[in-house]
Amino acid sequence: MLSIIAAIGQNNTLGKDNQLIWHLPADLKRFKKVTLGHHIIMGRKTFESLGKPLPNRTTIIISRDKNYHTDGCITVNSLAEAIKAAQKDENPYILGGAEIYKQSMDIADVLDLTFVHQAFEADVYFPEIDKNIWKETFREDHFKDERNKHDFSFVKYERI
16 A cells, blocks of 8 residues: 655645745644655655654655765655565655656555645645545544644545
């Protein structure tokens, strides 16, 4: 199984200037719980926005630069190579960015999303979710509070 995990604002916004636009501690906590012990696949820019490999996960970075290397990570040159590098994991996660999400929408089995219920200015967007291909199988709604400044929902889609 191959899962895409992302946090998305209204109008499919993902980020701006290679950064997330919002800070939701509940989403970060859930992200950690869900991805711990798994292979996480991301593009170079997404990795550089994180700044380092995430603990207790195998980080696979996709870069067109054949000389790109970061200690503690596996570097590959395509999504296909990344999936092959993660083949021992029963459920690797695609972490982005936008281009990697776009490439993986046709092959992913699950979309594990956090919808942030607010519009944001962005320069990168998540691909449209075709409801003829994806079925919502889980939803958990949350209201903003003192730690999480926006209403949000955890939503899971499975390929039909």
